[in-house]
Amino acid sequence: MKITHVEVWTVPVPAPSPPFKWRAGLPGSGVAGERGILRIGTDTGATGVAYASRPGSASMLRDLVDRVWRDELLGQDPLQREHLYHRIWELDRLEEFALPYLGTVDLALWDLAAREAGLPLWQFLGGARTRIPAYASTTTFDTTEEFLAVADRALELGYPAIKLHAWGDARRDAALCQALRDHVGPDVPLMYDGSAGFDLPDAISLGHALSDANYLWYEEPMREFSVSAYAALGRAVRVPLLSAETSDGSYMNSADFVSAGAATFGLRLSSELRGGISGAMRTAHLADAFRLRAEPHGMGEAERHLCMAVSNATYYESLVTHTEFVRTDGIDAEGYLLAPVGPGVSLPRGLDYPHALADYVNPDPVALALAAA
Template sequence: MIIQKFESWWVERGRCLFDEKRQGGAKMGWDVLVIKLTTDTAIEGIATCMAARSGAVSESYLNETVAPVVLGKDPHDREAIFQELWIIDRHEAFFPVFLPGPVDVALWDICAKEAGLPLFKYIGAYRTSLPAYASSNFLPSVQDYVEEALYYKEKGLKGYKMHPAGPVEFDMQVHQAVRDAVGPDYALMTDPVGDYTLDEAVRVGRQLERLNFEWFEEPFRDFELYKYTELCRTLDIPIAATETTRGCHWGVAQVIAQHAADIVRADVSWKDGITGTLKIAHLAEAFGLNVEIHTTTMNYMDMANLHVSCAIKNCKYFEYFVPEDNYRLPMKGDLPIDENGIIHVPEDKPGVGVDLDWDLIKKACHNYICQEYKG
């Protein structure tokens, strides 16, 4: 079995989902690329890819640099393809961090379908469900966070993570107001997305400890290892990091070695697919750490995240980015979260086990490229 055809569609969402401060002056439409790999035995592997800053750039990388590596290869040779892409990345390709992962997901999807197994069973199942927490985007006011937290608590979600938009004084108001609203025992997390000084992070961390937050995520940029090490040494609350580190498991290993995180982060989009995310999960497990899988901001890829989460032990939650309507495109249906806030992995279909809306994809498509292996 070999990859015979590599197809991609660039689907424009038509709006920006980020706040103005982080969007900057550049276009940030949060577009999506859809990837389909087809074998000579007619098995299809599907994935979606972020194109948040430039669909044209992401599409060019996929079709000019990645497709030639994949075409003609056996999809079972995922490790060889993973390593070859890393060699290319080192020698001047400099892929966007979210680019190689979706191709790896499509390869796993093919192989699980060939085996007739749901993806988590093909990897090696540990469980079939886990609790989900609602994860906010950046919101304009303290009251917006309070109302959103209460809404998803009422819907049964098992926790709430806020992304307060800064400055520190505003963030601390958000933390206090949300805790007061949801009660003392509801799981809360916060992620200010890398904007704090070390002194600010210590001050906020002490507040979070008093408020019984579950973890404190990404107060610094991922490469600021000295600050992370000092924060982990100073605070009792677990510090979560490595969301955007370069270098897949090699990058995460440096963080662990320097005691710069208590919880590591990974996902199938930003950490080189299922192959890369499993490497990180197993590395973290060896050091007694959890890997909390973070959202890809695309429901289809979050389903791949779910399969990985159900194939490892050291992950406590599923991150549910809300409101879901913003991130569904182009998957059909909702994420399978029940009324008790538990998400269930699909067990009745092989591969990732969910469908894309191909009529919508082709209607919304900005461009379409197909490459075929000629032998």
Template sequence: MNITEVAVTVTERPVKHVFRWRAGVPGSGTTQIESRIEIRTDEGMTGVAYAARGAIIVDLFDRRLRDILIGRDPMLKEDLWERVWEIDRIEELPIYALGLADIALWDLTAKIAGLPLYQVIGGYRDRIPAYASTVTFETTEEYLECADQCLAHGFRAIKLHAWGDHRKDARLCQDLRTHVGDEIDLMYDGSAGFDYVESLYLGQALQEAGYLWYEEPMREFNIEAHRRLTERLSIPLLVAETSDGCHYNVADFIAREAAGMVRTSTHYKGGITGGLRVAHLAEAFNLRAEVHGGGLPNLHLACAIPNTTYYESLITSLPIDVEPGIGNDGAISPPHVPGIGWETVERV
């Protein structure tokens, strides 16, 4: 079997719920641009991946990626992953582009196997608890109302994306703990908005409130700053979400004792192959590799590995609009069809 064609199709549609992030980080905007990547073979099989970008994805496949895929055996995914990694040396691929071909190739592989992707890459479970991951709301009252609605739906864990003010965010986090009680897992994501002093202040408030993890308080270029922060706090620091370098970079965070948990994902860590490498690396150190972000590839990854706790499901509105598939038990299952199962969900 050989790859005969690689096609990229760009579409644009309105955003269902317009939302914002912390100060300094762009929100959703009003339209969503998306690329559909199809890798086709001489035996009539097709693997598919999606990217939340348009022209830049077309450009990268036209100039670089298509040529290293055409004529290759799609089953040799490690070889193709390394070829894309080589291109990254001169192209400095955007982190979200590094794994797109790999995701499509794994979709193709699972279709050939006649199995859901999560079973092909590990098959640890067929259902996983989800946590409600908020966008940035305007007031504390809105966050508390969002929490009430999430708990009523069945979620048993909530993660905050707040305002980017370390003192206000600290108060919000403690107010939420008081509001929901001690039995609900709470997490906080700083979206890399703070320096070391601010991160320490906020981290102390989070550990006093019994939060499960403290995610990405600082930009992740400086591992030493994360090591010093980890040394001063007892709450697990969840790191390496957006840092370049896939498992190589994650290994440095672990080796420098700068991680309480690590992030893995399909969209920021080099597809399914890169996401698995990070997860297995972390497991060798008895660390959790929490899967970052929603979507079907990440859901399959989360159900394939033993050392992740939750699936991340974004809550973008009030009243809440819960992701399809999340039941009243607060859990979700991947589609039980061959491949990733793109055809089972509406593109929104």
């Protein structure tokens, strides 16, 4: 089997409705635009795709394919993923690929191989479970009262845990975290994500408040450039740290966080930010070797598969963008994400794809289960 074509397709993605906000200093939910889809095809007819979710990805992928990736991939065996994974890293030495694109080729190759095997990716990777609890991961609301109302709705919908993205003010966020703990009681797992809004002194101060409120993990209070700063934070606070979501270097950099004592809960996984499926699985196995957790980040289709394939994952992240939200597709009434069905990875559901890409969209497992009941 040889790669014979490498191409980019586009799909229009509407703006979130209603729009939502992040912490102070960050842009909000953004506007409508096109996203890119990488498709790799072979002389046997086997194909694989990878969806690039970032704004501007269509033009970025076209440039990378036309200028770098197509010449590298044509004629190669698509099943030699390890060889091609290292080739992308070699090209990165001069190109310095933007972090979300380091794993795009790898994801498409894993999709191709799983489709050829007739298996969902999570089963092709080995499989650890068929469902996992989902947590409601808030965007940023204006008032404490709105956050508490969102928490109530999340629990009513079956979500067993809640994560806050708050305002980016250490004292105000600390008060919110305690108010949420008081509101939901001692038994609901709570987490906090700082979206890299703080320096070390404020991160330590907020970390003490999270410890006092018994939060499960503390995520990205600072930019993840300084492992030393995170190591100092890990020594100063009792709340466990979930680290290395956006740091360059994939599993290699993640290893530095672990060895420095800067990932005391575990490591973030992402096909998009950890160098594809190959990088994410390396990260998960690294964390497991140190008896740490490996938590998939965000709501991508690949992350659903990682949740089912990685034995040391705890939750699936389900983003909550407004107060009248409903459960994300794939999540049942008990708050569990069900294992994806259909071969490969799947493109995200609900978008207006060109006809040639329609067969790459797999059904919602919850809808299938309800139809069969």
